[in-house]
Amino acid sequence: MNTFPALSDRHSDPAIYPPGVAYMDGQYLPISEAKISVLDNGFLHSDATYDVVHVWQGAFFRLDDHLDRFFAGMEKLHMSIPLDRAAVTEILKNCVALSGLNNAYVEFICTRGTSPTFSRDPRDAVNRFIAFAIPFASVANPEQMDRGLHVAVTDLVRIPPASVDPTVKNYHWLDLVQGLYAAYAQGAETAILLDAEGNIAEGPGFNVFAVKEGKIYTPEYGVLLGITRQTIFDIGKDLQIPYVTGDLSPEDLRLADEVFVTSTAGGVMPVTKVDNTFIGTGSVGPITQQITRAYWQMHKDDRFRTEISYP
Amino acid sequence: MNTFPALSDRHSDPAIYPPGVAYMDGQYLPISEAKISVLDNGFLHSDATYDVVHVWQGAFFRLDDHLDRFFAGMEKLHMSIPLDRAAVTEILKNCVALSGLNNAYVEFICTRGTSPTFSRDPRDAVNRFIAFAIPFASVANPEQMDRGLHVAVTDLVRIPPASVDPTVKNYHWLDLVQGLYAAYAQGAETAILLDAEGNIAEGPGFNVFAVKEGKIYTPEYGVLLGITRQTIFDIGKDLQIPYVTGDLSPEDLRLADEVFVTSTAGGVMPVTKVDNTFIGTGSVGPITQQITRAYWQMHKDDRFRTEISYP
Numbered sequence: 001m002n003t004f005p006a007l008s009d010r011h012s013d014p015a016i017y018p019p020g021v022a023y024m025d026g027q028y029l030p031i032s033e034a035k036i037s038v039l040d041n042g043f044l045h046s047d048a049t050y051d052v053v054h055v056w057q058g059a060f061f062r063l064d065d066h067l068d069r070f071f072a073g074m075e076k077l078h079m080s081i082p083l084d085r086a087a088v089t090e091i092l093k094n095c096v097a098l099s100g101l102n103n104a105y106v107e108f109i110c111t112r113g114t115s116p117t118f119s120r121d122p123r124d125a126v127n128r129f130i131a132f133a134i135p136f137a138s139v140a141n142p143e144q145m146d147r148g149l150h151v152a153v154t155d156l157v158r159i160p161p162a163s164v165d166p167t168v169k170n171y172h173w174l175d176l177v178q179g180l181y182a183a184y185a186q187g188a189e190t191a192i193l194l195d196a197e198g199n200i201a202e203g204p205g206f207n208v209f210a211v212k213e214g215k216i217y218t219p220e221y222g223v224l225l226g227i228t229r230q231t232i233f234d235i236g237k238d239l240q241i242p243y244v245t246g247d248l249s250p251e252d253l254r255l256a257d258e259v260f261v262t263s264t265a266g267g268v269m270p271v272t273k274v275d276n277t278f279i280g281t282g283s284v285g286p287i288t289q290q291i292t293r294a295y296w297q298m299h300k301d302d303r304f305r306t307e308i309s310y311p
Numbered sequence: 312m313n314t315f316p317a318l319s320d321r322h323s324d325p326a327i328y329p330p331g332v333a334y335m336d337g338q339y340l341p342i343s344e345a346k347i348s349v350l351d352n353g354f355l356h357s358d359a360t361y362d363v364v365h366v367w368q369g370a371f372f373r374l375d376d377h378l379d380r381f382f383a384g385m386e387k388l389h390m391s392i393p394l395d396r397a398a399v400t401e402i403l404k405n406c407v408a409l410s411g412l413n414n415a416y417v418e419f420i421c422t423r424g425t426s427p428t429f430s431r432d433p434r435d436a437v438n439r440f441i442a443f444a445i446p447f448a449s450v451a452n453p454e455q456m457d458r459g460l461h462v463a464v465t466d467l468v469r470i471p472p473a474s475v476d477p478t479v480k481n482y483h484w485l486d487l488v489q490g491l492y493a494a495y496a497q498g499a500e501t502a503i504l505l506d507a508e509g510n511i512a513e514g515p516g517f518n519v520f521a522v523k524e525g526k527i528y529t530p531e532y533g534v535l536l537g538i539t540r541q542t543i544f545d546i547g548k549d550l551q552i553p554y555v556t557g558d559l560s561p562e563d564l565r566l567a568d569e570v571f572v573t574s575t576a577g578g579v580m581p582v583t584k585v586d587n588t589f590i591g592t593g594s595v596g597p598i599t600q601q602i603t604r605a606y607w608q609m610h611k612d613d614r615f616r617t618e619i620s621y622p
Contacts, residue, residue, distance in 0.1 A: 035346030045484035046357035173356035
């Protein structure tokens, strides 16, 4: 005779989560309670778009630009939510305010959602909006910010634009994750992936920049059009540092005077070693430092700040 | 003065889910309660592998082959779980038994999981195993099984193997989903994507086959090595229908005598229209019918069946 296990009413989750507050279905929840169905197409088909904005000293930085990209991404994926920009802004503010975080990593997501019948037609699903605020996160830790990241250029090819539109911020990261494992195996701390032509593309969550003879270079095609990347262009204009977007080979990177990467998660982060080559003097270069200072200075400019009220 | 919304203890989910039973963390749950954290890297980075096996008349079909692929995929992604094949088999059997389903769609998943600190290093995450059984699902509905699917060959390029290893069954489906929307816009019911060379790759969850002058043709590279695809080869040997794996152009497909697609979700499914071209006579062809009969006949063969005991 067979015996069968009992069916539980609710999942008891042994995992430990960081602090933070999430929003789902009109409810604000501790981040540990923010869960999506395993049947959500945002999980089962990675059928989702999202954005991440950071909060610095009680204000969002360039929130409008992140909202622009998020709403444009939803449209490209044929998704819609019953929330406009003002409603999303209100929700993001509430997540941060309820979390009490002065510096935060704020992610907002639209998933394809589920259909009651597990239909394979994405048009049958009800799209789902989720947002959460957790403590500010950075690609580089304080030690790495100080002495520069060590990166490896791996032979993995970033998913090309003919397959997935990189201007729609998406969760297709297996290439980036496999790149990380390849980089770790070479003793590096993070990875840079190539495009299909063998030029530099991007890394896990960041854009790549090289500085050569006073000019800034960064890839143009097949990469996320990062808001921090745009901020570097804005800073370049302000500081009269010329910038060029176009092909950048691994050799260009190794022969650069300075290299840095950019992300909402961390801002401007120096790179001082690429594969086995130290870049320039092997320490954080002057233009990287100048841009980093300008980046954080911009966070005090009201044109880029959206203030948050806290309880 | 600002007022702030209240924080709820638990999420109240308005969505309606199909019937079924899931397993997570040693617990069996109604599928409606099976939820993963929004912070799980399986969601935020689509950093996961999975497999789907079907249950037909109270038995798994080719379970061993699905387990082989799942465990191989985890290894390629540097994942591990504290469960061996026997333990996973036991869990899958229990999900089906507790669901009471005689015909079922059974999915088992390993996600990268989460780390308590939201670390960006995948090595810090605790991998998570999830399984669920829901009613049997098919790519084609009964009407489409009868008269053949109408498909469109879209200009989307399936994510190439240099980016994501297609032999690791994965959730990177945005190219397939955008292909579906492109197909719907052309009045078709599902989509076929191309590879980087412009040859036929695969569709959302299925492999593609053409029949020409008594031979079966199917793409060789850059596609999922489907278990049902393998079953077609096995049937080809049994029935002495020669099969060839290699490049298949969109024109080859349109000029074929018969076209069919294969998936664990539905088995062998006829295609009678590609873009605006009817295939062969425009109705389900004799070799497709012969293979379909053989496919379901194999479900009675003890070599491929793993019986389930029900309460």
